[in-house]
Amino acid sequence: EAGVTQFPSHSVIEKGQTVTLRCDPISGHDNLYWYRRVMGKEIKFLLHFVKESKQDESGMPNNRFLAERTGGTYSTLKVQPAELEDSGVYFCASSQDRGSNNSPLHFGNGTRLTVT
Amino acid sequence: GNSVTQMEGPVTLSEEAFLTINCTYTATGYPSLFWYVQYPGEGLQLLLKATKADDKGSNKGFEATYRKETTSFHLEKGSVQVSDSAVYFCALSDQGGSYIPTFGRGTSLIVHP
Numbered sequence: 001e002a003g004v005t006q007f008p009s010h011s012v013i014e015k016g017q018t019v020t021l022r023c024d025p026i027s028g029h030d031n032l033y034w035y036r037r038v039m040g041k042e043i044k045f046l047l048h049f050v051k052e053s054k055q056d057e058s059g060m061p062n063n064r065f066l067a068e069r070t071g072g073t074y075s076t077l078k079v080q081p082a083e084l085e086d087s088g089v090y091f092c093a094s095s096q097d098r099g100s101n102n103s104p105l106h107f108g109n110g111t112r113l114t115v116t
Numbered sequence: 117g118n119s120v121t122q123m124e125g126p127v128t129l130s131e132e133a134f135l136t137i138n139c140t141y142t143a144t145g146y147p148s149l150f151w152y153v154q155y156p157g158e159g160l161q162l163l164l165k166a167t168k169a170d171d172k173g174s175n176k177g178f179e180a181t182y183r184k185e186t187t188s189f190h191l192e193k194g195s196v197q198v199s200d201s202a203v204y205f206c207a208l209s210d211q212g213g214s215y216i217p218t219f220g221r222g223t224s225l226i227v228h229p
Contacts, residue, residue, distance in 0.1 A: 004159065033216070042120075043160075043205060043219035056216065091159065098215060104150075105217060107159035 002026065004108035006092050012114045018080040021111045025074070025094030031055075032075050033095075033105065034067060038088040046090075049075060050098065082115045089113070118143045120206050120220035128226045129196055137191040137223045139180075139206035147208040149173075149182055149189040150217065154203045163191075163204070201227045 005024045013019050025032045034046040046065070047057040051072035060067070064083070069075040079086055089110040097103035123138040141147065148167045152160040164173030169184035178193045189206060206220040 035219075037222075040221065042221045045216055045218070048216060093160075104162045104165070105160075107152075107161070109157065109159040 004092055004094050004106050006090075006108035006111050008111060009109065010112045010114075012116065013082055014116055015084055016081045018078065019082055019113060021077045021079075021090055021092075021113070023075045023077070023092030023094075023108060025092070026106055029094035029096050029106070030072070031095045031098055031103075032069060033093045034075070034077055035091040035093065036088050037091065037110075038085075043091065046077075055098075079113075082113075084115050087113055087115045118147070118208060118210055118218045120208055120218055122204075122206050122220035122223050125203075125222070125224040126226050127223060128228065130228050131198055132195045133227075135191070135193040135196045135200075135225065137204055137206075137225070139189045139191065139220060141187050141189065141206070141208050143187075143208055143210050145210040147210045149180070150207040150209070151178070151180055151189070151191050152205040152207060152219070154205065154222070156202070160205060196225070196227045198227045198229055201225055 007022045032049040035043050037043045045059040048055045049069045052069050066078045091110045093105040093107045095103045119142045121140050150165045151163040153163045154160045164175040166173040166182035172181045180191045203222045203224050205222045207217045209217045
């Protein structure tokens with residue numbers, strides 16, 4: 001079984017540019033999550049999809065961030081325009097069922113975004 | 117709201133030393149508690165979990181006991197190996213409220229031969 005895959009693994013862009021991150025969850029996992037870790041700080045929740053619907057987007061920092069999951073398969077997270085404080089590692093995770101007690105999250109390797 | 121506090125790192129140990137990484141939490145409900153590990157170049161993996169008070173989670177020689185009275189879930193291992201070098205994240209999931217895991221800031225462990 002393929003795990004959660006994220007692309008690209010690294011991205012370096014200039015302030016004001018646009019970047020799109022992609023996440024392919026484990027096949028059959030309806031739940032998809034985006035998290036972000038700024039250097040040395042907590043892994044912060046961004047949003048949660050159930051299939052193609054946004055279940056919870058309370059962690060999205062502002063309207064420069066747009067997440068989509070058309071068709072309920074892979075997801076994209078676009079940052080436009082990027083700012084310096086957007087730098088960090090963006091993690092995607094998926095799970096079969098809602099909740100992590102009996103359905104743990106499976107994480108991708110993350111995308112390291114550097115905005116210069 | 118929910119929060120997780122971990123000890124600051126990096127923690128640097130020699131091989132076969134005893135490891136403790138402290139974790140305390142604040143939760144409005146009755147959470148489940150987790151430790152995730154991130155090895156270099158990889159994503160986070162679930163290491164162990166505990167779902168109720170006094171439960172002990174264990175895996176790969178690591179253990180953590182759910183202590184409701186002290187709101188703690190400290191990670192321990194009796195004899196660390198170089199291959200244990202990684203970043204360890206404590207997390208909670210409030211099953212009665214938001215089920216989405218809340219993570220700590222991570223503690224980097226470096227084990228020298």
